Amino acid sequence: MDEFDVVVLGAGAAGLTAALAAADAGASVGLFEKSSLVGGTTCLSSGVAWLPDNRYAREAGVADSRAEGIRYLRSLSRDMIRPGMAEAFVDGTAEVTEWLERRTPLHLSLVPGYPDYHPEHPGGKPQGGRSVEPHLFGFDALGAWADRLEGRPRRMMVRETPVGGGTGVVAPDEADRREAQRLEGLGRAMIGALLKGCLDRGTEPVTDAAAVELVQDGDRVRGVRFADGSAVSARRGVVLATGGFEWDPGLVRDFLRGPMSYPATVPTNTGDGLRMAMKAGARLGNMREAWWVPVCVLPGQSNHGEQAVHLVLRERTLPGSIMVNRDGVRFTNEAANYNALGGAFHQLDPGSFDYVNDRCWLVFDARHVEEYGGFTLPPGQAPEWAQRGDSVGELARAIDVEPATLEAEVTRFNAMAKAGDDEDFGRGRSAYDGFVGDKRHYPGAASTLGPLERGPYYAVRLHLSTLGTKGGPQTDVDGSVFTVDGDPIPGLYAAGNAMAGPTGMVYGGAGGTLGPALVFGYRAGRAAASGGRR
Numbered sequence: 001m002d003e004f005d006v007v008v009l010g011a012g013a014a015g016l017t018a019a020l021a022a023a024d025a026g027a028s029v030g031l032f033e034k035s036s037l038v039g040g041t042t043c044l045s046s047g048v049a050w051l052p053d054n055r056y057a058r059e060a061g062v063a064d065s066r067a068e069g070i071r072y073l074r075s076l077s078r079d080m081i082r083p084g085m086a087e088a089f090v091d092g093t094a095e096v097t098e099w100l101e102r103r104t105p106l107h108l109s110l111v112p113g114y115p116d117y118h119p120e121h122p123g124g125k126p127q128g129g130r131s132v133e134p135h136l137f138g139f140d141a142l143g144a145w146a147d148r149l150e151g152r153p154r155r156m157m158v159r160e161t162p163v164g165g166g167t168g169v170v171a172p173d174e175a176d177r178r179e180a181q182r183l184e185g186l187g188r189a190m191i192g193a194l195l196k197g198c199l200d201r202g203t204e205p206v207t208d209a210a211a212v213e214l215v216q217d218g219d220r221v222r223g224v225r226f227a228d229g230s231a232v233s234a235r236r237g238v239v240l241a242t243g244g245f246e247w248d249p250g251l252v253r254d255f256l257r258g259p260m261s262y263p264a265t266v267p268t269n270t271g272d273g274l275r276m277a278m279k280a281g282a283r284l285g286n287m288r289e290a291w292w293v294p295v296c297v298l299p300g301q302s303n304h305g306e307q308a309v310h311l312v313l314r315e316r317t318l319p320g321s322i323m324v325n326r327d328g329v330r331f332t333n334e335a336a337n338y339n340a341l342g343g344a345f346h347q348l349d350p351g352s353f354d355y356v357n358d359r360c361w362l363v364f365d366a367r368h369v370e371e372y373g374g375f376t377l378p379p380g381q382a383p384e385w386a387q388r389g390d391s392v393g394e395l396a397r398a399i400d401v402e403p404a405t406l407e408a409e410v411t412r413f414n415a416m417a418k419a420g421d422d423e424d425f426g427r428g429r430s431a432y433d434g435f436v437g438d439k440r441h442y443p444g445a446a447s448t449l450g451p452l453e454r455g456p457y458y459a460v461r462l463h464l465s466t467l468g469t470k471g472g473p474q475t476d477v478d479g480s481v482f483t484v485d486g487d488p489i490p491g492l493y494a495a496g497n498a499m500a501g502p503t504g505m506v507y508g509g510a511g512g513t514l515g516p517a518l519v520f521g522y523r524a525g526r527a528a529a530s531g532g533r534r
């Protein structure tokens with residue numbers, strides 16, 4: 001049986017960071033990945049990490065502090081964040097970024113101006129300073145591993161895309177250079193760089209290795225068994241970094257607080273780490289929570305054999321669009337951050353005992369299509385599969401909504417948009433709202449508020465999806481998993497979406513999931529390497 005000091009399960013951001021941190025601390029590391037490709041959901045992501053009080057902001061002259069970061073998270077906690085975890089996260093950002101810059105190929109820099117997701121809360125940053133992203137990474141450095149990452153090459157940084165405040169256009173010469181040098185940005189750059197760090201230290205991932213069971217000797221976790229019957233032993237610790245449980249319908253039903261469909265993640269995230277931790281007697285936390293996000297399905301397109309989805313972000317933020325529920329009425333600030341919108345989708349009506357906003361449509365007009373496009377299409381093109389009507393009333397009939405109700409809703413919204421103030425839901429009042437909207441009008445409300453006046457009108461059905469669940473075994477600040485009684489399970493650690501989310505319900509800002517994954521992946525890897533004596 002192969003024997004390592006530390007065994008890491010899952011090769012996304014959390015797992016690779018844990019493996020790299022453990023290897024850098026001198027441990028021999030076995031890294032096992034269920035899929036035939038490495039990188040998990042992180043490869044599909046934009047690779048942004050939210051790190052309060054970080055060195056890049058300081059270098060850019062943006063004021064932030066430990067106290068402000070903690071105050072901000074506390075102000076949003078609603079008693080869901082365990083004492084100590086928010087502090088450990090904010091305290092960890094300095095150490096992890098110092099280590100990444102000095103000891104690994106992953107180099108980060110600020111996404112300029114990206115506001116926090118609740119920037120007007122105490123300690124929030126309306127002008128940004130906490131969202132950082134990987135530098136472009138050259139895939140030639142990975143040798144044969146360059147073709148074994150999830151997702152597809154994207155040769156841009158977030159700051160260059162409309163979602164990060166850019167234009168989405170790279171000069172042709174620069175685009176050619178990136179192509180020739182196989183330079184990539186976003187989530188695959190993060191994974192590429194972390195993987196390179198692991199390979200440099202002799203830690204090569206083993207793919208097609210689905211862990212199914214922990215091997216225990218009394219309480220102590222001593223190793224892992226895989227689906228093919230093989231096993232490895234871990235002298236000092238096992239790190240669960242197997243992502244969330246969003247692809248296991250039973251776990252989703254048993255734990256999540258409300259409806260969720262069409263997960264946007266890799267389908268190998270089926271809660272295997274959660275199940276292993278439960279069998280070992282772990283105490284669970286944050287189980288009802290996920291990183292929520294509204295999506296639409298892309299008819300006829302699939303991803304890993306599953307229905308392909310599109311994250312609906314700019315389309316609902318740009319002027320000339322509203323979201324309405326099954327009754328044809330608005331129910332929220334459409335430009336709010338995607339995670340917080342989950343709460344609006346989960347509103348339960350006591351009378352009908354139904355989730356009244358779960359059947360939801362994005363409604364937009366011809367000007368929205370002409371100016372912005374959307375749903376992966378350029379300006380001027382509307383998706384063929386969108387519902388369509390020459391008038392608002394005709395569109396209402398197409399989506400089975402009372403025409404008079406939708407007409408009244410559009411009329412009311414148009415009046416508020418022209419007056420520049422959404423009296424009903426405050427769309428455009430937060431510094432976050434228009435950041436991915438129409439940049440010509442940012443930071444004004446007109447970056448997101450605009451009337452729907454020109455037919456034809458369109459509607460696209462939205463669904464509440466997730467970027468990953470974030471409940472799992474509860475841990476201490478170094479990722480050591482607790483028993484139901486609150487004692488450590490010797491030799492067992494968790495990180496990333498596999499652990500009980502250290503930020504509760506909160507998505508602090510762009511990168512709100514990968515920031516904690518880096519910090520707690522690092523801490524868990526270090527702690528496991530030291531056999532818990534950190």
Ligand SMILES: Cc1cc2nc3c(=O)[nH]c(=O)nc-3n(C[C@H](O)[C@H](O)[C@H](O)COP(=O)(O)OP(=O)(O)OC[C@H]3O[C@@H](n4cnc5c(N)ncnc54)[C@H](O)[C@@H]3O)c2cc1C
Pocket residue numbers: 009010011012013014015032033034035038039040041042043044045046047048049050209210211212241242243244264265266268269270271272273291311467468495496497498510511512513514515517
């Ligand atoms: C389109 C998109 C954009 C996003 N953009 C951002 C962003 O910019 N910033 C941000 O913070 N978040 C973003 N997210 C969310 C973010 O990608 C995830 O929260 C994050 O990648 C989770 O990291 P992880 O390491 O915990 O899980 P993952 O990256 O999903 O890795 C988990 C790995 O574990 C493997 N695994 C599962 N079970 C087993 C097993 N039994 N044995 C071995 N291996 C196993 C999986 O195959 C997978 O490779 C985005 C998500 C999407 C879908």
